[in-house]
Amino acid sequence: MERHEYDVVVIGAGGAGLRAAIEARQQGKRTAIVCKSLFGKAHTVMAEGGAAAAMGNVNSDDNWMVHFRDTMRGGKFLNNWRMAELHAKEAPDRVYELEAWGALFDRTKDGKISQRNFGGHEYPRLAHVGDRTGLEMIRTLQQRVVALQQEDYKVHGDYEAYLKVFSECTVTRLLQDEGGSIAGAFAYWRETGKYICFDAPAVVLATGGIGKSYVVTSNSWEYTGDGHALALLAGAKLINMEFIQFHPTGMVWPPSVRGILVTESVRGDGGVLRNAAGERFMFNYIPDVFKDKYATSEEEADRWYTDQGNNRRPPELLPRDEVARAINAEVKAGRGSPQGGVFLDVSTRLPATEIIKRLPSMHHQFKELADVDITREPMQVGPTCHYVMGGVEVDADSGAASVPGLFAAGEVSGGMHGSNRLGGNSLSDLLVFGRRAGAGAAAYVSGLAARPTAVGIEAAEIEAEAPLGRTGGENPYEVHHELQRTMNDLVGIIRRASEIEEALDAIQKLKERAEHTGAQGSRVYNPGWHLAIDLRNMLLVSECVARAALKRRESRGGHTRDDFPEMSPQWRRRLLVCSLEGAGGIAVEEKIQPDMRPDLLALFERSELTKYLTEEELS
């Protein structure tokens, strides 16, 4: 078997993974990047709007404290406040760094990085490049990796001496030593189907999310919750798994592209939501906690685009969870568009040339995929599974999980976004915590007295090999599809206890069926086999989501319970922690959230805090 020795293995080559790998390599560690797709194709390319960083280039009143407040409010105060603090403080430097590595952001008149408005952000804050910011970021990081490899080539005569990318290579197990510390990772090459083993004392998980457990999702096939599952299997804990963000605006037609994202910048740049009757319905859905921050009339909302100092923001720019629920409610009430969404209209709001300039890829996407010219007619949009707030429980400063040697960053880690992520906060999250996890892993490796020895390689091989041996077994595509339907219908945007219980039953049955999935054909680039292996991860993660959703008896952010519609300060203090039980099941425990540091608490008005915190916490 192919075997490599590294100091740090980073799993995932999206924004967080690349930033972590760059950091580990910059700190002198031999680093491997292992990713399921080709280098530079990671899901980060799909991010459109921008990276939130309080640089204050457009509005100089902006600073980290305002950003911190917005993040906490967006997450309904469930966020890990230390992460939110670090994020708000460090994001500007991370963005500047990208620029020094060759990124070309859109500019302000005085030549600085331009920033745009986004839902939940008080000031224009998102550094962006048209509506393809994620692509710019991934390309910049990719090119930074190449730059480091070129440096290594000059010194060592080998591009890959200190930083190597293993692309189209899927990790199926983390390897540990006798004591449980991380000792490496076990993987297979998608291209050849051969196995490969990494010996490394530190692993950074940066595998992204879990969207592929849902039918309607903006996520690509890679988002099978690999990192979440690998962490669970290695004994780490997941938190906040009940919180899943449904992006309010995904395409609803044609069916084959259902779920593909329509960027929030459409609304940031003036797009409005209307129901079948032509009504701007968002005015009816401003929740109490946001009442004084959003416009109550169309006139005021429209004035805001040109004069943000004296007007309140249009309610289309409420945090994503609010908008998604509102659209859901409109459609349910029979006021939806013909194809089951609502209308998002920018054509009557901006001149055609301006739309093409500001939203080029949206224009392109609708034109090519739906035959809709967004400069002439409205789009039809509806909620789509977009992001999981939950993930591996990590230390805020170093990204370290509870298993020694295991680190996580980006979407796969949990806590930063609380119960709901603000748009634009994920790209900056990737950079800030990608770097921290890379540094954390490097420091951990430096502090080790001896390298660990991996055990359990044979077991990992047997497990991965199994579907290939089961000819004539269950079709993995069918099992996958049923899981997606189950999660979409029963643990979707609006939940209730009976349905979640039904979903848990279904997941149990699917687990048994997944045990019998077989893969036809050879081991060379065999998608059926790959899916059969991924099913384990999706099922584990889905069970976490369902169990945590059942347990949290309130509605908050990305978790809405029909049977418990209120937000409860008591529940704000409690985090739900998932871990693996003996027989492969999931256990969920409650954990008390640590109190916010007084200086951070002091950034909020008491009147606002009373909406979220308990009496006890306030006194």
Added chain:
Amino acid sequence: MGYKAKFRVWRGEGGEGRLEDFTVEVNEGEVVLDVIHRLQATQAPDLAVRWNCKAGKCGSCSMEINGRPRLGCMTRMSTFTEDETVTVTPMRTFPVIKDLVTDVSFNYQKAREIPSFTPPSDVRPGEYRMQQIDVERSQEFRKCIECFMCNNVCHVIRDHEDNKPAFAGPRFLMRIAELDMHPYDVADRKDAAQEEHGLGYCNITKCCTEVCPEHIKITDNALIPMKERVVDRKYDPLVWLGNKIFRR
């Protein structure tokens, strides 16, 4: 609304293979990649195809559909008639791994040979000041999703395997242009563009521009301007003379 479409898909491993015929259901609004996925789910579970975002943003599902390089996810079935046989083959310029999946490592190797962005040493992060009009040209090239269809279609390497070592392909010649036009890049890239990366091989027949799914004007905005910059350096006697005199 659905109908049965005739598909011919190249299947094989390591170069050897053949076209296989399928009859497969097609529904309204679907794209070629949807149909390939239906083949996977119902008739050929081990049919290999590379894909990711399915929204034309990642550039993974490059293939040749009826002989033309296209993204599978952006080719709508409505562009074909119902009785038309749709032929799907892997990209021809790169070695095939299996079915529609090719080994595109050539591109990553070329990417590595181009010196990275080289900013002046005295500008610190956060101090960059650039006007929008100065970054727009390079921004156009950074729209590239690296589907590598331009490199696939370029006859310089598509029809002449032996040119591969000497020619970086449109994708990476465009990368050189992007860096050369970057307001803060201080590296000198003109000689290398011609001597090491094979800009001279380009005979501007524009197929790269024709196939670009991002509609980047690769030839007009990157390759030709880069050729002109090379002319400044290497082939324009007056500029050459002027430089000689000024240097003294």
Added chain:
Amino acid sequence: MTIVEPAQRKQRAQIKVRTFRTDRWWLAPALTFAGLLSFLIYGFWAIFDKSYFADPYIAPFASPCLATSCPEGARFLGLAPFGDWYGLPPGLLILGLPGGFRLTCYYYRKSYYRSFWVSPPACAVAEPHGKYSGETRLPLILNNIHRYFFYGAILIGAVLTYDAVLALIHKPQGIGTWILVINVVLIAGYTLGCHSCRHITAGRLNHFSRHPLRYRMWTLVSKLNAKHQQLAWASMFSVMIADFYVRLVAKGVLTFPFS
């Protein structure tokens, strides 16, 4: 302890068919071939045709007329710098400038590489040549001097403009006047939209913002440049038509009033 297994030998998909394209991909190169060929044939004939002047019109292929053999009114600014030793057709003297301009033009290069040299005939259609070195060596490397032909083409364009102005101020104006004017406009559009011109105005700069005037010129040239192909064809046909028209008038074939 790094063990790496050797990569297996890889090769392209072994497909013998030249292309799977189902559209009429051969149509565009065939039309281009026919179009360019007609220009060459016409040009060859026109150069040796002697009836190029019908006061106030001078056929574009013969302008500027610089030898004593030119009729008095046809001489450029009334001069004949080449004197009377030059007995060959006057067009041969200046043919090189517009001819070379078009021969080295980035658009024409595409069109003749595709249609004459079939390298490649169309995208994703295999070319028949075994070896290919592009514009890396003689003679094709000479295409890099395009900008000098551009300077020359500017001069010729100025002369043609002068000819058109002469026709304009001549009373009465005829149809030929307007044919010459339209021709000059199209030629100017083609010439100024040239890629080299785009490079010279500001394309070579990395800081447009420091040269606002040049940047403005560049944006104008860029607009023309986007239509370079269309202007190349339009101006090619317009110059042929204008030239032919003048010759027909000169030969007395066209004799209607205001011709």
